[in-house]
Amino acid sequence: xxxxxxxxxxxxxxxxxxxxxxxxxxxxxxxxxxxxxxxxxxxxxxxxxxxxxxxxxxxxxxxxxxxxxxxxxxxxxxxxxxxxxxxxxxxxxxxxxxxxxxxxxxxxxxxxxxxxxxxxxxxxxxxxxxxxxxxxxxxxxxxxxxxxxxxxxxxxxxxxxxxxxxxxxxxxxxxxxxxxxxxxxxxxxxxxxxxxxxxxxxxxxxxxxxxxxxxxxxxxxxxxxxxxxxxxxxxxxxxxxxxxxxxxxxxxxxxxxxxxxxxxx
Amino acid sequence: xxxxxxxxxxxxxxxxxxxxxxxxxxxxxxxxxxxxxxxxxxxxxxxxxxxxxxxxxxxxxxxxxxxxxxxxxxxxxxxxxxxxxxxxxxxxxxxxxxxxxxxxxxxxxxxxxxxxxxxxxxxxxxxxxxxxxxxxxxxxxxxxxxxxxxxxxxxxxxxxxxxxxxxxxxxxxxxxxxxxxxxxxxxxxxxxxxxxxxxxxxxxxxxxxxxxxxxxxxxxxxxxxxxxxxxxxxxxxxxxxx
Ligand SMILES: Nc1nc2c(ncn2[C@@H]2O[C@H](COP(=O)(O)OP(=O)(O)OP(=O)(O)O)[C@@H](O)[C@H]2O)c(=O)[nH]1
Ligand SMILES: [Mg+2]
Numbered sequence: 001x002x003x004x005x006x007x008x009x010x011x012x013x014x015x016x017x018x019x020x021x022x023x024x025x026x027x028x029x030x031x032x033x034x035x036x037x038x039x040x041x042x043x044x045x046x047x048x049x050x051x052x053x054x055x056x057x058x059x060x061x062x063x064x065x066x067x068x069x070x071x072x073x074x075x076x077x078x079x080x081x082x083x084x085x086x087x088x089x090x091x092x093x094x095x096x097x098x099x100x101x102x103x104x105x106x107x108x109x110x111x112x113x114x115x116x117x118x119x120x121x122x123x124x125x126x127x128x129x130x131x132x133x134x135x136x137x138x139x140x141x142x143x144x145x146x147x148x149x150x151x152x153x154x155x156x157x158x159x160x161x162x163x164x165x166x167x168x169x170x171x172x173x174x175x176x177x178x179x180x181x182x183x184x185x186x187x188x189x190x191x192x193x194x195x196x197x198x199x200x201x202x203x204x205x206x207x208x209x210x211x212x213x214x215x216x217x218x219x220x221x222x223x224x225x226x227x228x229x230x231x232x233x234x235x236x237x238x239x240x241x242x243x244x245x246x247x248x249x250x251x252x253x254x255x256x257x258x259x260x261x262x263x264x265x
Numbered sequence: 266x267x268x269x270x271x272x273x274x275x276x277x278x279x280x281x282x283x284x285x286x287x288x289x290x291x292x293x294x295x296x297x298x299x300x301x302x303x304x305x306x307x308x309x310x311x312x313x314x315x316x317x318x319x320x321x322x323x324x325x326x327x328x329x330x331x332x333x334x335x336x337x338x339x340x341x342x343x344x345x346x347x348x349x350x351x352x353x354x355x356x357x358x359x360x361x362x363x364x365x366x367x368x369x370x371x372x373x374x375x376x377x378x379x380x381x382x383x384x385x386x387x388x389x390x391x392x393x394x395x396x397x398x399x400x401x402x403x404x405x406x407x408x409x410x411x412x413x414x415x416x417x418x419x420x421x422x423x424x425x426x427x428x429x430x431x432x433x434x435x436x437x438x439x440x441x442x443x444x445x446x447x448x449x450x451x452x453x454x455x456x457x458x459x460x461x462x463x464x465x466x467x468x469x470x471x472x473x474x475x476x477x478x479x480x481x482x483x484x485x486x487x488x489x490x491x492x493x494x495x496x497x498x499x500x501x502x503x504x505x506x507x
Contacts, residue, residue, distance in 0.1 A: 016370040021360035140372040202361040260334060264358040264373070 006177045011187045013194060018140035022133070023199030023263040024048065024192070028251035030203050038210050041200050045193045045218055049225050051243040053192035056167045057229030058240045059121050060188040061181035063171025065233055066113035067153075111156045113237075114168055118158045120237040121165045127249035129256035132162050133265040139163030145173040152176035182230040189226040193218055199263060295501065297328065297388040298494040299378065300487060301367065301404035303431055304415035306397030309441040309474055311342070313415055314392050316480035317487065318348035325389040325491075328381035329354045330374055332366050332396040355381055363396030371408040390491065400429030411490050413483065417442040418451040425459035433463045437470065437486055444473040 013019055026044065029035045035044045125131045142164065146154055154172055157164040167188060174184035197211050232241050255261065302310045314329055321327050329349060335356035355377040359366040366373060378391055393409055395402060404412045414435035416424045419442055425432055432438060438460055446453055453471060460469040470482050 014369065016372060018370060018372045020362045020365045020370055021358050021373055023360065136376070139376060143372045143375065199360065261358055262334070263360045 003178045007183050011190050017144045021264045024196045025248050026196040026199045027263045028255040051245045053189050054241050057185040057188035058232045059167035060170040061185040061230045061233035063168040064174045064181040064184040067172050067175035115158045116237045124242045127252045129252040134165045135162035137166040138169040141169040149176040185226040185229040189222045293500045294495040295498045297391045298491050299391045299409045301393045301409035301412035303395040308415045308417040310394050312474045315348050320479040320484035328388045328391040330377040331394045332357050363398045364402040367395045367404045371405050403430045411436045413437045415439045418446045422451040422455045440471045443471050444475050
């Protein structure tokens with residue numbers, strides 16, 4: 001695996017991208033009496049992983065792929081095809097594609113790919129509240145990304161008013177950090193479960209060791225989701241996963257109207 | 266309050282044109298001065314924000330970001346006090362981590378500051394109220410230019426002695442609710458001595474917002490900091506202009 005420390009830095013809940021303020025639906029699920037203890041938290045996290053987690057991871061991996069088109073596709077055996085990493089024998093076609101060139105062809109291709117991903121993800125997010133939260137989180141991550149990797153071409157993200165969708169920014173941040181799409185998918189899937197789990201510790205006062213043990217039990221499912229997302233990300237944008245949970249959408253809409261909230265989502 | 270002055274009509278004197286400030290205008294600053302207001306729960310942070318809004322209402326273009334658990338009562342409080350248009354207030358949710366949002370992961374607060382400027386145009390001063398926390402919570406220098414730490418005498422006169430980064434290092438320490446000192450048996454002289462020992466030359470202000478609803482000495486301190494800020498970060502003059 002390349003860049004293991006970079007992967008850990010991006011996955012760390014202390015990475016300053018606003019994660020601490022989001023329960024990702026858990027605050028609403030707790031208020032509705034649907035998550036009350038460790039067992040119901042486990043169900044909740046599995047549900048998130050299979051729906052929002054899979055979609056976010058697939059779009060993050062696809063955005064990473066769009067940013068770095070030379071990423072090797074995993075061969076059926078799961079091993080990266082190393083030949084694609086080598087520069088072409090003569091000419092610098094790949095180099096040109098990797099150089100940020102706002103007016104250049106490669107830049108335009110990336111812009112178009114990211115705009116399509118943005119539209120596809122919008123279409124998969126039925127709840128307005130969740131769309132705006134995703135964009136706010138994207139904005140927060142973008143702020144961190146610009147500060148940390150000033151040379152990366154974040155300007156190729158679509159200029160949506162509320163900010164770009166978080167998974168798209170994660171893909172570009174991952175690319176800037178030297179991660180490959182599969183690693184980016186892992187970061188996204190991992191964040192899906194750890195964010196809500198840490199909110200549960202704060203909201204329900206659950207035993208942190210028990211919650212960590214639950215996360216350890218979910219680790220394999222998390223890896224499987226990430227792998228599934230990374231494979232899906234090789235498909236064109238319209239074929240990316242669209243798993244959804246209507247109750248989560250309804251909760252998100254209700255949460256956005258609460259007078260007093262501890263979490264932003 | 267204005268002292269009563271007897272005019273001796275035999276001495277010729279002139280007044281400056283009323284309504285005209287005889288001083289050269291201060292340069293505008295490139296961006297608003299951002300002042301963090303932190304401190305334990307209930308010490309009077311929101312009351313201080315309201316008092317400063319009263320003081321600066323006709324003087325400065327003001328914005329407020331609050332990390333307080335923000336209810337419509339809070340908005341109503343500022344509105345009823347007639348101190349601030351709700352459009353000038355942005356609330357930030359902190360996910361039960363008030364210190365994280367002002368110190369370790371400041372993006373949501375920076376977004377709120379940016380949104381205020383986008384919605385209202387250039388501002389002179391942005392006050393950022395932290396959620397009530399303990400004595401160890403302080404603001405990141407990446408979020409605010411200056412920070413005020415508010416404690417109250419009702420917490421006991423031991424608080425300055427306990428120290429913590431808010432008490433020892435804040436640019437201004439405010440010891441609030443001095444009107445309550447006799448009721449809770451707090452010795453202001455002890456608090457003063459301990460604050461000096463902890464803070465060296467950094468300033469401390471004792472005040473009661475009940476007695477001074479404009480928090481005039483804190484407002485004066487901010488005016489002074491603002492003047493420095495404007496000199497230190499003036500609006501860049503486009504090339505080719507005198
Ligand atoms: N007697 C007295 N009461 C005060 C003074 N300043 C504030 N209060 C009262 O103290 C209470 C708490 O004040 P707030 O301004 O809400 O305190 P806060 O620090 O914003 O509180 P949190 O945001 O909840 O941490 C209110 O009831 C105020 O009216 C003061 O100088 N004297
Ligand atoms: Mg308050």
